Amino acid sequence: MSRYLSILWTFARACLVRDMTFRANFVLECVTSLGWMAMNLAFYLLVFQFTPEIGAGTGWSKAPFFAFVATGMIINSVVQALFMPSAEELTELVRTGGLDAVLVRPLDAQFLLSMHRVDFSSLANGFVGIGLLAWAVPRLDQPPPPIAWAVYPMLILCGVAILYGLIIMLAAATILMGRNQSLYDFWFYITNFSRYPAEIYAGPWGGPLRAACTFVIPILLVVNVPARVIAQPLTGQAWWPVSGTILAALATLVISRRVFQSALAKYRSASS
Amino acid sequence: MLAADEPVIRVAGLAKEYRVFDKPEGLLASIRGIFHRSSRVVDALRGVDLAVGRGEFVALLGPNGAGKTTFLKLLSGIITPSRGTAHVLGHVPWERADDFRRRFALVMGQRNQLWWDLPAAESFRLHQEIYRIDPTRFARTRDALVDMLGVRKLILQPVRELSLGERMKLELVAALLHEPEVLFLDEPTIGLDVVAQHTIHEFLRHVQRERRVTVMLTTHYMKDVAALCERVVVITHGDILYDGSLVDIVDRFTTHKIVTLDLEDAAAARRLAGCGYPCEIRGPQAILRIDRTRIADVLPDILRGGNVRDVSVEDVPLEEIVAELFRSAPARQAAQEAAS
Numbered sequence: 001m002s003r004y005l006s007i008l009w010t011f012a013r014a015c016l017v018r019d020m021t022f023r024a025n026f027v028l029e030c031v032t033s034l035g036w037m038a039m040n041l042a043f044y045l046l047v048f049q050f051t052p053e054i055g056a057g058t059g060w061s062k063a064p065f066f067a068f069v070a071t072g073m074i075i076n077s078v079v080q081a082l083f084m085p086s087a088e089e090l091t092e093l094v095r096t097g098g099l100d101a102v103l104v105r106p107l108d109a110q111f112l113l114s115m116h117r118v119d120f121s122s123l124a125n126g127f128v129g130i131g132l133l134a135w136a137v138p139r140l141d142q143p144p145p146p147i148a149w150a151v152y153p154m155l156i157l158c159g160v161a162i163l164y165g166l167i168i169m170l171a172a173a174t175i176l177m178g179r180n181q182s183l184y185d186f187w188f189y190i191t192n193f194s195r196y197p198a199e200i201y202a203g204p205w206g207g208p209l210r211a212a213c214t215f216v217i218p219i220l221l222v223v224n225v226p227a228r229v230i231a232q233p234l235t236g237q238a239w240w241p242v243s244g245t246i247l248a249a250l251a252t253l254v255i256s257r258r259v260f261q262s263a264l265a266k267y268r269s270a271s272s
Numbered sequence: 273m274l275a276a277d278e279p280v281i282r283v284a285g286l287a288k289e290y291r292v293f294d295k296p297e298g299l300l301a302s303i304r305g306i307f308h309r310s311s312r313v314v315d316a317l318r319g320v321d322l323a324v325g326r327g328e329f330v331a332l333l334g335p336n337g338a339g340k341t342t343f344l345k346l347l348s349g350i351i352t353p354s355r356g357t358a359h360v361l362g363h364v365p366w367e368r369a370d371d372f373r374r375r376f377a378l379v380m381g382q383r384n385q386l387w388w389d390l391p392a393a394e395s396f397r398l399h400q401e402i403y404r405i406d407p408t409r410f411a412r413t414r415d416a417l418v419d420m421l422g423v424r425k426l427i428l429q430p431v432r433e434l435s436l437g438e439r440m441k442l443e444l445v446a447a448l449l450h451e452p453e454v455l456f457l458d459e460p461t462i463g464l465d466v467v468a469q470h471t472i473h474e475f476l477r478h479v480q481r482e483r484r485v486t487v488m489l490t491t492h493y494m495k496d497v498a499a500l501c502e503r504v505v506v507i508t509h510g511d512i513l514y515d516g517s518l519v520d521i522v523d524r525f526t527t528h529k530i531v532t533l534d535l536e537d538a539a540a541a542r543r544l545a546g547c548g549y550p551c552e553i554r555g556p557q558a559i560l561r562i563d564r565t566r567i568a569d570v571l572p573d574i575l576r577g578g579n580v581r582d583v584s585v586e587d588v589p590l591e592e593i594v595a596e597l598f599r600s601a602p603a604r605q606a607a608q609e610a611a612s
Contacts, residue, residue, distance in 0.1 A: 007401045014398065018389045021430070100350045101385045106373035107402050268290065269351050 008115055015118040029121035037125050058199040063139035064231035066132055071227040072195055073129030075159040077122050085117035087167045088184055090174050097270030110260050140231060148229045151242060155226035158249035162222050165252030172263035194222045218248035274362050279323035280454060280486045286356035288317040288342050316342040318510040327484040331501035335598045339510040340490040344456045348378045361453060374403055377447035381459035385443060386431045392442040393427045396449060403450035417445040421475055437468030457489040461496055473499040494590040508601035525597055526588045529567055531560045534582040
């Protein structure tokens, strides 16, 4: 474990050195990322000018909702910083045969492929998320109890784990198909569902969608469960989604690992 | 643990098939292809047997698409075979055991394994972490390798700013930092100038002799083969056509020698055109192809004819022998199949 952490640190260090080599690009990426986030926040502020709550009786008024948005920002920034740059590069690695060099290294291929690039500029959103959470929490009707603060970081990790598992399964598809340039698009469509409270998925279309995004692809658990623990009163019933999220994270990690291993066994490599 | 006399690489009946999809031309055919695609099976490697001992330097020769790189990819565990077995350093390569992957290296001339935007020193450091190389040993090996290749000044320069030859030298340093017992080289001198090729030849020869590294090299440059390899394996259409020494390949597949005569003038050279052997005239120079078995009889007669300033007798160039071998491969393979 310490060896993998040390290698991850070496990757991170090398990526930081590279980012500092292209400083203007790094600053531009931070500004773009923060700009996109600012536009989203402005849009939500606009929505709350017209309604006090998203969905009557759901509990997602302004402060809880911004705690929700902050939780999403923290989780997504970790994923975007640690895993997405590597996943985006994977398509090219498979297409050009660069994956060969990874497979001959005495190290877990999944680790190497999914974590060899770190995008520090994406962490900017995470810091904004923490700031937003610090703004929202004192404005909640009920302050989160200590148990909620204890569970929250673990659920954040579970959310990251679920998203990581999905990235790995998309990566496996890339290895099997030889080319999957829509990986990032598909990822964007899927994760879009996680950006809003689950309550908005209601009615004849929303109900089945909510079930699918909870039990089949557990994308709705990623942000909803940790955000709910912090932003809404912690009742006895809240523990079911908490345990469900932990189980979903474990299952996603195990299944994605198997899918990835099976894809690697079928890897064809590109002609030289 | 392998016994000292046991082969480091042992391969039996190793075969790799690929299913490839045909893509017919035209828009309509492309649309039809969405619903139905015709495919066929291509034999990249068909039941290869081979054993390589510790410290051998083996050249894998073959035309493009012969299966050389596929063979190296199977031996390094990148892909899995359709049939057959292989053991490298006592391991089944495609099981990808860490203990196995720590003991070999693969260098591909057409692919860059160093971090593109960073100095090679950063990639070396990463290599040290991945292969768990003791810091003292790492520093000693790195310094020895960079000095041998004369690239000490380059390791702090971003890789993207280096020339192809400089990059390849640094790729070799990276590959050898963990002191592998087996080295797979896939066209390591491709696109390099003669100086860089020569430096790499010297370096590889030194490394192989000093460390008893087993090396398998694929190349299209016969200079690489002549400079480095004692043993040659010729692969065509996924089969081994020849496995033997470099000296034997010349004896076995050529019937004549090249005799180059420098004469007094062009007229003297032209007179040799009627000597009964294939003859090429280049000014005052005559190049004859004479049967190997008859050289001793024929040469004195020619020299007695006079006007000869200098003479050289050489084997047919290796490029020519190998090219002929590749050309005649289908007929040879058909004959072998018929005989078996």
